[in-house]
Amino acid sequence: MLYLNVDGEGPPTDDQREAVATALGTIDRAYEWSHEGLLYSIAYSPAYFGRFEASLTAAVDLPAPQSLSEFETPTFDTQDAVVHLASDRADTVLAAEEALTGEKERVNGVDVEARLTDAFTVDSRRTGFVGAGLPAQNQDVAGIPDSKPVPEDSPLFMGFTAGFVGNQATEDYVTLEDGPFAGGRIKAISNIRQRLDDWYLEQDHDDRVAEMFSPVHAEQGLVDGVGANLGDNSGIDEIPDDIVDQSREYARVGHAQKAARANRDVDGNVRLLRRHFESTDDIGSDQEVASLHFPSLQQGISAFEDVRRSMNGVDITAETPAVRQRVNNGILEYIFTRRRGNFLVPPRRHRVLPSPRPA
Ligand code: HEM
Structure with missing residues (x-):
């Protein structure tokens, strides 16, 4: 699980949204949606929604x-978001994490064009x-x-x-x-x-x-x-x-x-x-x-x-x-x-x- 804070104050920007959409799309293409590939979710906290007026x-x-x-x-x-990555394969979780937050340029044959860390900072990394x-x-x-x-x-x-x-x-x-x-x-x-x-x-x-x-x-x-x-x-x-x-x-x-x-x-x-x-x-x-x-x-x-x-x-x-x-x-x-x-x-x-x- 990666606990993430959106960079900056207030609501996220269009650029941040584009980076997150591209980063998630990359791992969607790279891995089958199954326990043999990768299962993941992204979730948002009350503190995140507190960034908005509504x-x-x-x-x-x-x-x-x-x-x-x-x-x-x-x-x-009270971080803004948490990404939860799961697989029967530890190497898959680690590779997806690196694609989302690291220097990796390709993940399972797919080019990495944006990373979650273009919009977020990782506050806490929890494994199990x-x-x-x-x-x-x-x-x-x-x-x-x-x-x-x-x-x-x-x-x-x-x-x-x-x-x-x-x-x-x-x-x-x-x-x-x-x-x-x-x-x-x-x-x-x-x-x-x-x-x-x-x-x-x-x-x-x-x-x-x-x-x-x-x-x-x-x-x-x-x-x-x-x-x-x-x-x-x-x-x-x-x-x-x-x-x-x-x-x-x-x-x-x-x-x-x-x-x-x-x-x-x-x-x-x-x-x-x-x-x-x-x-x-x-x-x-x-x-x-x-x-x-x-x-x-x-x-x-x-x-x-x-x-x-x-x-x-x-x-x-x-x-x-x-x-x-x-x-x-x-x-x-x-x-x-x-x-x-x-x-x-x-x-x-x-x-x-x-x-x-x-x-
Ligand atoms: C180290 C911590 C914990 C361990 C090892 C543990 C383990 C277990 C085990 C072995 C069962 C019985 C089998 C089952 O129905 O799954 C169970 C049931 C359950 N546990 Fe825990 N548990 C832990 C903490 C918690 C906590 C913090 C909650 C908080 C909500 C919780 C909620 C439940 C519930 C809702 C059930 C099912 C009861 C039902 O039949 O409705 N457990 N847990």
């Missing part, structure tokens, strides 16, 4: 980022990976105990599979239906530091299942290893929803169980499309640190904020002494939000430095 219509739910619990103090990402094997290979970083506990077949540092189809919103569901940005999406991106010593050294598999999914998942032995046996659904909707009673019985609550409470609309549809991936970036520190980049797509930031706040479990800590702000409370003991930013991914027709009220 404001976004109220229908676009894009407030500035804020703290979402009493115990987190993230730095807010996801998929079985990669977390295990990259676990020699701060935040993971020296015993190298991350299983080889885990797609995430915490040792479980995530993002089951049945627990994710569909792309259609998170697509804006009305207004000038119809076809676009709202994207929240957090970066979450992980401290997994106690997660791995003080707990066994059942403890981790209880805190990640639910104590009922642990008791019934529903999760083998990293959880591939769950198929395409974590089964969180199948367990009883008396979460406060369960917290008293088991003296803890699960992360997925808490998040799911706010993650369904009145018709039972899942609200968030989570796209998280792991990182060893050293953002804000002098060493490589295990963290999670957490982009999430939804119809509006309030959906993201509802779900994140439901993870705080304040109703549960009020009723069950054993469950405290961060202890026995899902995975909150092990994760620390370092950064958060909110963005609009415009539909393709408005992807180049859009005004808040495009025609």
Whole structure:
């Protein structure tokens, strides 16, 4: 992910728009739009839209980022834009990045005639990976105990599979239906530091299942290893929803169980499309640190904020002494939000430095 600031004050210029359109067109021609080629998006922040006299219509739910619990103090990402590049091929991501921001004159056989850096300055560059094997290979970083506990077949540092189809919103569901940005999406991106010593050294598999999914998942032995046996659904909707009673019985609550409470609309549809991936970036520190980049797509930031706040479990800590702000409370003991930013991914027709009220 490249976090970018538009050069200069106020609305972007025609020259800047032309440079961005040409730069994006170049990588469109250079790579197939697929995970074997390159997938990417460009998204714009509330601060970017603040450069214009007009404001976004109220229908676009894009407030500035804020703290979402009493115990987190993230730095807010208020850069103008973020470009998110993804591929199964690391060399493709790196080549596309160089074409967009570097000295490269040709990319995959296509001439580079303009660069994003003709209009923007890169403020922050964030990298990551996801998929079985990669977390295990990259676990020699701060935040993971020296015993190298991350299983080889885990797609995430915490040792479980995530993002089951049945627990994710569909792309259609998170697509804006009305207004000038119809076809676009709202994207929240957090970066979450992980401290997994106690997660791995003080707990066994059942403890981790209880805190990640639910104590009922642990008791019934529903999760083998990293959880591939769950198929395409974590089964969180199948367990009883008396979460406060369960917290008293088991003296803890699960992360997925808490998040799911706010993650369904009145018709039972899942609200968030989570796209998280792991990182060893050293953002804000002098060493490589295990963290999670957490982009999430939804119809509006309030959906993201509802779900994140439901993870705080304040109703549960009020009723069950054993469950405290961060202890026995899902995975909150092990994760620390370092950064958060909110963005609009415009539909393709408005992807180049859009005004808040495009025609
Ligand atoms: C290091 C940090 C995190 C890890 C390793 C993690 C991992 C997981 C895992 C393994 C599941 C269960 C499987 C699944 O349904 O995907 C899950 C569910 C979920 N997590 Fe996280 N998560 C993290 C942070 C967060 C944060 C910050 C949010 C904020 C909104 C969040 C929201 C959710 C939601 C909405 C679900 C699905 C619940 C449902 O079924 O509706 N997670 N997570």
